[in-house]
Amino acid sequence: MLTLAGTVAVVLLVLPVLVAAVLSLDGLRHVAARLGAIGADRPLTLVVSRRRTVGTDAVRISLVSEWRPVLPGLRAGQHLVFDLPVEGRVVRRAYSLSRHDRWASSYEVTVKREAGGAGSGFLVDRALEGCRLTVSRARGTFLDADPARPVVLVAAGVGITPFRAMLMARRRRPRAGRTVLWFTARERVNLYFHDEFVALEQAAGWFRYRPVLTGEAPAGWAGGRERLTAAAILRELPEGADVLFCTGKAMESALIDGLVEAGLPRDRIRHEQFAAATEEAEVGGELTVVTAAGPRRLVPGRATSLLDVLDRAACAPPYECRVGDCGHCRVEITAGTVLDLDGGGPVRGRVLACRVRPDGDATVIV
Numbered sequence: 001m002l003t004l005a006g007t008v009a010v011v012l013l014v015l016p017v018l019v020a021a022v023l024s025l026d027g028l029r030h031v032a033a034r035l036g037a038i039g040a041d042r043p044l045t046l047v048v049s050r051r052r053t054v055g056t057d058a059v060r061i062s063l064v065s066e067w068r069p070v071l072p073g074l075r076a077g078q079h080l081v082f083d084l085p086v087e088g089r090v091v092r093r094a095y096s097l098s099r100h101d102r103w104a105s106s107y108e109v110t111v112k113r114e115a116g117g118a119g120s121g122f123l124v125d126r127a128l129e130g131c132r133l134t135v136s137r138a139r140g141t142f143l144d145a146d147p148a149r150p151v152v153l154v155a156a157g158v159g160i161t162p163f164r165a166m167l168m169a170r171r172r173r174p175r176a177g178r179t180v181l182w183f184t185a186r187e188r189v190n191l192y193f194h195d196e197f198v199a200l201e202q203a204a205g206w207f208r209y210r211p212v213l214t215g216e217a218p219a220g221w222a223g224g225r226e227r228l229t230a231a232a233i234l235r236e237l238p239e240g241a242d243v244l245f246c247t248g249k250a251m252e253s254a255l256i257d258g259l260v261e262a263g264l265p266r267d268r269i270r271h272e273q274f275a276a277a278t279e280e281a282e283v284g285g286e287l288t289v290v291t292a293a294g295p296r297r298l299v300p301g302r303a304t305s306l307l308d309v310l311d312r313a314a315c316a317p318p319y320e321c322r323v324g325d326c327g328h329c330r331v332e333i334t335a336g337t338v339l340d341l342d343g344g345g346p347v348r349g350r351v352l353a354c355r356v357r358p359d360g361d362a363t364v365i366v
């Protein structure tokens with residue numbers, strides 16, 4: 001039996017050890033959480049494991065890790081951001097994941113070549129099997145909010161990619177909500193995954209596939225031949241369905257206007273944009289760019305946006321989408337003005353570099 005003095009002595013000895021253990025466990029947890037948070041944002045180095053040509057000018061690229069059997073999780077509709085080595089510089093481009101697996105041992109993107117495009121040109125021509133690429137973790141909020149609810153998906157060309165992933169995720173559900181996919185392209189060969197969607201329609205009562213060809217159709221074509229209209233979408237709109245778009249800007253605006261005019265609440269319509277409707281143009285004047293390294297003068301030449309000018313001169317702010325969605329490319333115009341690519345007017349102050357273009361002398365703080 002311990003005496004009172006003995007008990008006190010044991011408590012005095014053990015207590016500091018217990019406190020130290022708890023504190024260090026807490027510390028360890030803190031360190032682990034910090035490391036996890038850092039890791040969660042760290043880019044991945046992945047290897048091209050497989051390439052398949054699709055349509056007239058696109059590739060499906062599978063990417064694996066050399067040491068992780070299972071890749072970090074993703075949600076259907078999300079995209080990866082690639083840092084691509086193109087002609088001695090890094091071009092950053094987003095590509096939606098075109099498949100979705102519960103436990104992904106590989107990621108897949110489907111990339112269409114844009115004429116003269118730096119990023120798509122690299123991926124279509126030069127990202128061969130074995131090529132190592134730096135990509136972000138999956139990101140983006142263009143998601144299928146609830147696969148048990150009805151939805152209408154409207155895609156044009158390569159805009160099908162996030163929807164294919166969403167359909168794969170819906171297919172795994174015991175009960176998926178009613179789903180209508182409108183998919184339009186000029187030629188049959190560019191309705192990527194067409195056979196897969198036809199098979200899914202035959203197998204799944206919840207799915208309706210509505211392909212539309214705007215160019216020549218093959219003999220016996222049973223799909224749509226007319227340009228897609230809001231009226232057509234409304235005719236097959238399941239009750240309470242959200243409508244998700246991944247088409248070009250012009251088509252999206254026309255269809256959304258039609259749906260809203262017909263009474264569909266705007267908050268039931270969402271969209272992903274792959275490209276801003278921006279043509280390259282000659283940019284006059286001189287740009288003074290102030291970065292942490294000091295001021296620098298640039299003569300822009302031809303460019304789509306201020307971000308394009310800064311990127312080519314290797315002094316761009318961090319960026320991701322190039323369409324005004326992610327909000328990362330904010331810079332400050334402190335002298336002169338730049339042209340707002342959406343409204344067309346001259347603007348100054350804090351702007352998204354991807355949504356403006358220089359138009360005469362200006363100073364920009366990056």
Ligand SMILES: Cc1cc2nc3c(=O)[nH]c(=O)nc-3n(C[C@H](O)[C@H](O)[C@H](O)COP(=O)(O)OP(=O)(O)OC[C@H]3O[C@@H](n4cnc5c(N)ncnc54)[C@H](O)[C@@H]3O)c2cc1C
Pocket residue numbers: 079091093094095096097109110111112113114115116117118119120121140158161162272273274275278279280304320321322323
């Ligand atoms: C969230 C997100 C997801 C995306 N997912 C995909 C995807 O799954 N598959 C895919 O192929 N692309 C996708 N994109 C588009 C992709 O990021 C690039 O914008 C596209 O590949 C063109 O880049 P580039 O470097 O080849 O062309 P750039 O060098 O940037 O541009 C070359 C020329 O092409 C024009 N241009 C650029 N992009 C387009 C376009 N999309 N349509 C028409 N003209 C264009 C430019 O105005 C310029 O004149 C996605 C974009 C975003 C923001």
Ligand code: FES
Pocket residue numbers: 319320321322323324325326327328329330352353354355
């Ligand atoms: S790059 Fe995303 S908002 Fe400009």
